[in-house]
Amino acid sequence: MEELIIASADSHAGMPSELWPEYLDRKYHKYLRRLHDEKDLFSGTMQLLCNMRMSDEARPVFDKDGCFDRGQGGLWDLDVRLQEMDREGIAAELVFPGDFRAVDMFWNTVNGTYALPAVDAGARGHNRWCSDTFGSAKDRLLMIGAPLSGIDRQSVLDEADYMADHGFAGVFTPCYCALPTQIPVFESDWDPVFAAYAERNLALITHAGYGMPQGFMHSEVETAAAEIKAEGGGPQELVRKLVTTVFNDGGVFGDLRARQGMWQFMLSGVFDRHPTLRMMVTEVRADWIPATLALLDRVWEQNRDSLPAKRRPSEYWGVNCIAGLSFMNKAELDMRDEIGVDTMAFGRDYPHIEGTWPNSNDYFSDMFQGVPESEVRAMLGENLIRFLRLDRAHLADIAARIAAPTYEQLIRGGALSPALKSHLSDRCGYSKPAERDRRIAEVEPMLTRDIPRLVAAGSAYR
Numbered sequence: 001m002e003e004l005i006i007a008s009a010d011s012h013a014g015m016p017s018e019l020w021p022e023y024l025d026r027k028y029h030k031y032l033r034r035l036h037d038e039k040d041l042f043s044g045t046m047q048l049l050c051n052m053r054m055s056d057e058a059r060p061v062f063d064k065d066g067c068f069d070r071g072q073g074g075l076w077d078l079d080v081r082l083q084e085m086d087r088e089g090i091a092a093e094l095v096f097p098g099d100f101r102a103v104d105m106f107w108n109t110v111n112g113t114y115a116l117p118a119v120d121a122g123a124r125g126h127n128r129w130c131s132d133t134f135g136s137a138k139d140r141l142l143m144i145g146a147p148l149s150g151i152d153r154q155s156v157l158d159e160a161d162y163m164a165d166h167g168f169a170g171v172f173t174p175c176y177c178a179l180p181t182q183i184p185v186f187e188s189d190w191d192p193v194f195a196a197y198a199e200r201n202l203a204l205i206t207h208a209g210y211g212m213p214q215g216f217m218h219s220e221v222e223t224a225a226a227e228i229k230a231e232g233g234g235p236q237e238l239v240r241k242l243v244t245t246v247f248n249d250g251g252v253f254g255d256l257r258a259r260q261g262m263w264q265f266m267l268s269g270v271f272d273r274h275p276t277l278r279m280m281v282t283e284v285r286a287d288w289i290p291a292t293l294a295l296l297d298r299v300w301e302q303n304r305d306s307l308p309a310k311r312r313p314s315e316y317w318g319v320n321c322i323a324g325l326s327f328m329n330k331a332e333l334d335m336r337d338e339i340g341v342d343t344m345a346f347g348r349d350y351p352h353i354e355g356t357w358p359n360s361n362d363y364f365s366d367m368f369q370g371v372p373e374s375e376v377r378a379m380l381g382e383n384l385i386r387f388l389r390l391d392r393a394h395l396a397d398i399a400a401r402i403a404a405p406t407y408e409q410l411i412r413g414g415a416l417s418p419a420l421k422s423h424l425s426d427r428c429g430y431s432k433p434a435e436r437d438r439r440i441a442e443v444e445p446m447l448t449r450d451i452p453r454l455v456a457a458g459s460a461y462r
Contacts, residue, residue, distance in 0.1 A: 003089070004377060004380055005399045006380045006381050007090075007093065007345075007390070007395065008092070008347050008348045012350070012351070013130060014101060015102055016102060020032055024122065028121050039103045041222060042100060042103055042221055045239070049242065053353050053354075071083075084350065084358070088348070088361055089361065090348070091395045092140045092141070093347075094205070105121070105122030106119045107126075108146075108217075110218055119179070119214075120148045122146075124148070139395075142390075144171060144172065145159070147172040150175065150193075151179070157196055161200070163202060168202060170203035171204065172205050173279065176209070191274075194277050203387070204278065204280070205279075206262060210258040211261055220242075224241050253283065266320075268307075269309045271309075271316045271319075280322050281321060282347065283326040287331055288439060289339050296447070303455070306458070307455060318342060322383065323339065323343055325347060327348070327356050327429065329430050329431065330430060331433055331434035333367060333371070341378055342386075345379065362420060363430070366413075366415050366421070373407040
């Protein structure tokens with residue numbers, strides 16, 4: 001039987017801090033001492049969280065192959081990354097910037113606040129490091145670029161050319177990190193950029209954290225650390241505070257601004273003006289999508305004479321948009337007919353601790369019991385291949401070479417052990433119930449505030 005072509009919709013890479021001076025324009029080296037201090041705080045705090053979730057006591061449960069410590073090096077090591085892809089039968093995967101062990105150079109919300117030219121220099125530096133490190137395997141490592149601020153539109157266009165010329169598959173959606181004086185993505189000023197992305201086959205990635213202000217995550221951790229210190233607490237108290245605030249279900253992964261970015265593109269007519277432009281909404285689950293699309297369709301009907309969008313938002317879903325499901329859970333799988341089987345792409349989130357690696361095959365085997373082969377193939381790779389216009393025949397050859405599992409082999413793996421299921425439920429939300437329409441009451445006022453802005457922006461096209 002033919003091997004499954006597994007194309008993961010989510011993994012991460014980060015530049016080692018010792019390489020920052022090599023990839024950063026010298027005029028911004030003055031900020032590196034401060035960046036190292038930020039890394040010490042943020043990375044050190046996140047490592048405590050990692051140690052809690054991946055404790056020595058849990059090792060016999062999740063790390064039977066003894067690959068976890070070495071495998072994390074794939075964050076910046078091509079050979080290690082490819083070895084871990086082969087081990088789990090992954091033919092290809094998207095590679096996003098961002099990991100707590102290698103904080104980004106100025107452009108991300110885990111950084112403090114920096115001058116906008118430094119933000120752009122840091123993003124360019126990441127993209128060049130990523131190309132130098134992983135570009136020799138760009139058929140398997142689908143590189144996603146860090147975003148420039150957009151303050152200088154020509155710089156964004158130049159960076160689009162660089163990414164396309166160096167084999168990148170996409171780029172983080174503009175305004176990922178909300179910056180002062182930034183022009184909203186639904187304004188006509190962005191049209192040349194979106195035209196370039198569409199022409200050069202660069203997909204937009206609207207990742208968890210989209211739309212948060214510059215410095216947000218850093219300030220949250222910095223403030224929590226100061227409060228715990230003042231209270232006489234230690235590292236464990238700091239971790240507990242963070243997992244019950246910014247890193248809880250209503251924190252960065254539940255923030256609604258990533259959803260807002262999606263509907264702003266839909267309702268502003270961006271996809272009408274650029275019909276081949278594609279957007280993946282990733283690491284923000286998908287159990288909210290049917291209810292949200294239903295709401296957006298109703299709002300569009302009520303305002304269709306004034307909104308720029310020519311179609312219902314649900315008509316863009318699956319054509320221009322797809323869900324990158326970092327560690328899809330059982331509830332989302334059960335909703336696949338509502339969400340759209342052809343709009344769901346599984347991501348293992350390597351090497352993040354909240355992802356399915358190094359247990360992806362066990363996860364798949366339990367997850368897909370009773371699911372037809374055609375649907376399993378779609379969600380594990382075929383949807384992403386179609387959406388990103390990848391070379392399927394080439395990836396099928398890779399799947400055969402690395403001995404990726406067949407559907408029969410995957411299903412034969414059976415159910416998770418109770419211990420591993422409990423571990424993955426804690427780590428990945430495997431058994432978390434579906435959201436459905438539970439947060440629509442929070443979405444509605446955001447959408448109501450957006451409508452006049454989208455209508456006003458659309459006047460440029462009348």
